[in-house]
Each structure stands twice: as C-alpha cells, then as structure tokens.
Amino acid sequence: MVKYSVKQLSKLASVTAKTLHHYDAIGILKPAERAESGYRYYGKSELLRLQQILFYKELDYPLEEIKHILDQPDFDLVESLERHRNALLKRTERLSELLNTIDKTIQTLKSKDDMISDEEMYAGFSKEEVPQIRQEVTDRWGKEQLEGAEKNIRQMDKSEWSDTKQEAEEINRWLVNLMHLDPTSVEVQRVVFEHFKHLNKFYKVKDKIYRGLGEMYTEDERFKMYYDAYKEGLAVFLNDAIQVFCDNGLKVES
Secondary structure, eight states, rough: OOOHHHHHHHHHOOHHHHHHHHHHTTHHHHHSSSOOTEEEEEOOOHHHHHHHHHHHHHHOOOHHHHHHHTTTTTTTHHHHHHHHHHHHHHHHHHHHHHHHHHHHHHHHHHHGGGGGHHHHHHSSSSTTTHHHHHHHHHHHHOOOHHHHHHHHHHSHHHHHHHHHHHHHHHHHHHHHHTTTTTTTTHHHHHHHHHHHHHTTSOOOHHHHHHHHHHHHHHHHHHHHHHHHTTEEEHHHHHHHHHHHHHHHHSOOOO
C-alpha cells in the first residue's frame, strides 16, 4: 500500500500540514497508521476521504457537518461524488453568468469615453440652434421619433459614428456627380435609395417622413445651406429625387 507522510499529502492535496494536524485532532481525518516516531502516514482511503472533505468545504459545509456526513454507515462515495459534480456544475453556470455580467459592465464603463456627445451629434449647428432643431423635429414627427434617433446615435461608438458621417459625405458627393441627370433616372434613384437606407440607421423612415425631409432640405435655410455647400442646387435636386422615390413606393423603378 502506498503511504503518504503529512508533508507529501499536504503537497498532493494543496493543504497545509497544520490543516492535516487539525483534521486529525478533531477526528475528521485520521492517519492510516502512526510510526513509533510519531509520524503520520495516509493511504488511499484517507486520500479519498480528504477529497470529500475538500469538496464539501468548497460548498461551504462546516467541518462538524462534513464529519457527520462522512461517518454515516450508509455513506456512498460514488453517490456523494455525483452530488458534488452536480453542485459544482450549477456553481460553474452561476459563475459564468457573473463573469458575463462583469464583462458587460467593464465594456460599458470602458466605452463611456468612446460615446457620442451631444456636441458631436449636432456638429455644424450652434448651441442656440440645437434646441430649436430638436423642437422642430418633435413638432414635425413627434418626441418619440426624436428620442429614438438620438438613442440610436448614442449607441454608436466614435468609430461607427465617423463611418456613418463618411457614408453621408459619399452619398452627397455621389448625388453632386449626377445632378446633370433627371431626378427620375435610375442612376439618381439608386443613390436616393442609399440615402434612404442611411437615414433608416437612425429611425424608421416612412413615406410621409421622407417626403417631409426632402421638403425641409429646401425650405429650411440651415439644411439648404448644408446641401448647397456641396454644390448650388443640390438641396432642390435631392428633394425632387426624394419625391420621385416616394411616388415609386420607396423603391427604385427600373
């Protein structure tokens, strides 16, 4: 029979010699034999019992209760191991959930510095104009539409917001290159479709809203200046193309 000294067993089971001495003193884990010199030696049965003790301790059982369980005449080692396994699986699942929650929290805290500010959201407009614009959007399409759009923007990180603005730039320059064509042409309508999809990243754009946006681009001097900065007449050209797109059922007629 393989024998383990206190030093060997403590190293094998990752417990201290002091712990093994304590277990011996309270009777929860007695050595298999003692040498005349007083040294304790443990065998296979003691290893298995120690394993049970450590499992129950992991599940927060007090030593007194563990001793009572292990000393029961009908104690079944296999059955006990299966119970430990199920308990540890549940704990693993719980820990996995906690780790997932912690990871999400860390990500949220880290991303705060990368969130879009109100100033970035309304870049190009003065502080005095922003409340006016927000009120106009609310009056035209409702507060829910405004808050939904702002929420979608705030959920973007700065990289996504930069990509979104770049996409708008490309669409506007694309339209400028097509201003020599009729707004009803397939080429123009395909770009308007891209413009329509771009706006839908912020909120659900329906026929009435899209028509209203087109009209606003020409009637509101601030938006007219924005589009005409690319090329004089772009605001009117885009509005005309949007009205055609809406007439065609928000799709490109080939």
